[in-house]
Amino acid sequence: MNLETQVTQAGRGGARLDVDGISVRFGGLTALDSISFELPAGQVVGVIGPNGAGKTTLFNVVCGFTRPQEGQLLLDGKPLRPVPHQLSRQGISRSLQGLGLFPGLSVVENIVAGASHSARAGFWSGLLGLPRADRDERELYERASALIDELGLGAHAYSPPSTLPYAVSKRVALARTLISEPRLVLLDEPAGGLGHEDIAELGQLITSLPARGEGCSVMLVEHHVDLVMDVCDALVVLDFGKVIAHGTPDEVRDDPLVAEAYLGAEVAT
């Protein structure tokens, strides 16, 4: 039995993502220069690097916002052409930049809105008043209610987002990412704007993601290096569009190239 099979059997399934030779150029600027790494099933992989390293560009490639000029993505070994509004159909879910909550909807409705593809599956039956739509909707609200319990949002379920403390809004945004039961979650700076205690709580949440449902893999783009070191199984370090280090947090922490990239960035700012 290979390691991957063992991992799957332990409930840490999730999708495997291969980033294979991805290059993105904006005019004369090479934002990503033949990037390759793997995100094994059920792992949390962090993507870090100084300002302008290419992190957001990579995130956008995996979300389908940016088409690379070269290279390919593979999901569980099959070519993946991500389409932003169909990501959840492809088993992928991403945190929106900022919070992206709908101001006119309550917390529970915002969470349910994250499952747009399931809702669309029931669209015609909904229109025709068939029981399928009721069942779909009931299931969605049951899932949302489980997430509300799990993420400690019970006191806020029927509140509009504008009344929530910032850290609570971030948890709502995460719950919305999880309602479609994704096998790959892409998180873009989830710790942005959070205080120390909230970051610790977020860290616990992120480490619990791989064991969810059928299993889940996580790609985490984050500036907050302490958080990334705590929660990631592996790190990919980008600098000037290239992978300069890839390994466990300990390996990366001791890598002189990484220290140099960050030091160089500090000196430059």
Ligand SMILES: Nc1ncnc2c1ncn2[C@@H]1O[C@H](COP(=O)(O)OP(=O)(O)OP(=O)(O)O)[C@@H](O)[C@H]1O
């Ligand atoms: N749409 C674009 N058009 C032109 N250049 C771009 C575009 N998007 C990004 N770039 C450039 O590509 C490089 C990588 O940018 P990217 O935003 O991916 O870096 P980053 O690692 O996310 O940086 P930060 O830590 O500041 O968020 C930068 O030099 C940036 O100026």
Ligand SMILES: [Mg+2]
């Ligand atoms: Mg960025």
